[in-house]
Amino acid sequence: MTRIKCCGMTRVEDALLAARLGADAIGLVFTARSKRQVTLARAREIVAALPPFVATVALFMDDDARLVRQVIEEVRPTLLQFHGSETDEWCMQFDLPFLKAIAMGDGAAALPRLRDYPHAAGLLLDGHGFGEAGGSGKAFDWSLLPGELMQPMILAGGLHAGNVADAVRLLRPWAVDVASGVESSPGVKDPDKLAAFIHAVRAVEAG
Numbered sequence: 001m002t003r004i005k006c007c008g009m010t011r012v013e014d015a016l017l018a019a020r021l022g023a024d025a026i027g028l029v030f031t032a033r034s035k036r037q038v039t040l041a042r043a044r045e046i047v048a049a050l051p052p053f054v055a056t057v058a059l060f061m062d063d064d065a066r067l068v069r070q071v072i073e074e075v076r077p078t079l080l081q082f083h084g085s086e087t088d089e090w091c092m093q094f095d096l097p098f099l100k101a102i103a104m105g106d107g108a109a110a111l112p113r114l115r116d117y118p119h120a121a122g123l124l125l126d127g128h129g130f131g132e133a134g135g136s137g138k139a140f141d142w143s144l145l146p147g148e149l150m151q152p153m154i155l156a157g158g159l160h161a162g163n164v165a166d167a168v169r170l171l172r173p174w175a176v177d178v179a180s181g182v183e184s185s186p187g188v189k190d191p192d193k194l195a196a197f198i199h200a201v202r203a204v205e206a207g
C-alpha cells in the first residue's frame with residue numbers, strides 16, 4: 001500500500017478532510033522560508049483535532065535547533081523532516097525519527113546525496129534544486145532514480161491527481177507527498193483536488 005502525506009497544512013478543516021479521505025500523514029511547515037508556515041498555536045490545534053493513526057510531520061529548513069526542540073515539546077509531532085543542508089548527525093540530535101528531503105532538481109548531481117543520510121527513517125525525493133524551498137510544484141526526472149535506495153522512498157515534487165498514478169505504478173514508492181498539487185492557494189487545500197489525488201493513488205492499488 002502506498003502511504004500518502006499531504007503537506008503544508010495550515011487549517012484544521014483541511015487536515016481533517018485529508019484524514020477522512022485516507023491520508024496517512026500530514027505535514028506542518030515551521031520554517032519561515034515557506035509560504036505555508038504554520039504558527040505553533042495553529043499546529044497544536046491541528047494535531048489535537050486529528051483522529052488516531054494519522055502521523056504528523058514537522059518540517060524545517062536549516063532552522064535553529066531551538067525551534068525544532070520547541071516544536072517537539074509543544075506540538076509533539078510523530079516525525080521530523082529536514083529540507084536544507086542539515087547533516088545526518090545534526091538531524092539525529094533530536095531523538096525522533098526523521099525524513100531527509102533530497103533536492104533532485106539538480107539532476108544527476110543530486111545522486112551522491114542519496115547516500116548521505118544513513119540514519120534517516122526515509123528519503124523524501126523532491127523536485128526543487130539544492131538550496132531552494134520545497135512546495136515548489138516542480139517534478140524531477142524520475143528516470144534518474146537508482147533501482148534500490150537504502151531507505152523507504154517518499155516521492156514528492158509536482159505530484160497531482162493527473163500524474164500520481166503513473167508515478168506509483170512506475171516507481172512503487174513507500175509513500176507519495178503532495179503540497180501545491182492539491183491547493184487552491186499556498187496553504188489552502190482544495191477539497192476536490194485532495195479527493196482526486198487520494199482516489200488516484202488508491203485506484204492503482206485497487207486494480
Ligand SMILES: O=C(O)c1ccccc1NCC(=O)[C@H](O)[C@H](O)COP(=O)(O)O
Pocket residue numbers: 007008027029031033034035036037059060061083126127133134135136137138156157158159177178179180181
Ligand atoms: O511547502 C513548503 O512551502 C516548503 C517550504 C520549505 C521547505 C519545505 C516545504 N515543503 C515540503 C514538502 O514536503 C512538500 O510537500 C514537497 O516539497 C512537495 O511540494 P509540491 O511540489 O508542491 O507538491
